[in-house]
Amino acid sequence: MQALLSDPDTPAGVRFGQAREPVPQAGDVLIEVERFTLLLRNLEHAATLPPGSIPGFDAVGVVRRAAEDGTGPAPGTRVATLMTGNAWA
Numbered sequence: 195m196q197a198l199l200s201d202p203d204t205p206a207g208v209r210f211g212q213a214r215e216p217v218p219q220a221g222d223v224l225i226e227v228e229r230f231t232l233l234l235r236n237l238e239h240a241a242t243l244p245p246g247s248i249p250g251f252d253a254v255g256v257v258r259r260a261a262e263d264g265t266g267p268a269p270g271t272r273v274a275t276l277m278t279g280n281a282w283a
Contacts, residue, residue, distance in 0.1 A: 195283055196211075196212065198248070199213060208282075224257070225257055228254055257270065257273055
């Protein structure tokens with residue numbers, strides 16, 4: 195999947211690249227991200243991550259796969275989320 199990846203060798207500390215497809219855990223939903231917030235503090239945080247990490251905290255999109263344990267929204271549901279990372283993918 196396409197993502198903004200942390201890269202300390204670039205002026206902004208991030209670069210476009212390819213990342214592995216996520217593997218959701220039992221209580222996770224898989225979201226197709228349509229938009230995310232790009233703030234200076236997010237870029238500053240990205241610079242502290244290991245190279246190739248996917249930064250980002252908030253995003254909006256559509257649920258593509260529901261949680262295996264039955265919790266959360268159904269596929270096709272539009273969502274806004276606050277994550278602990280990986281929003282820029």
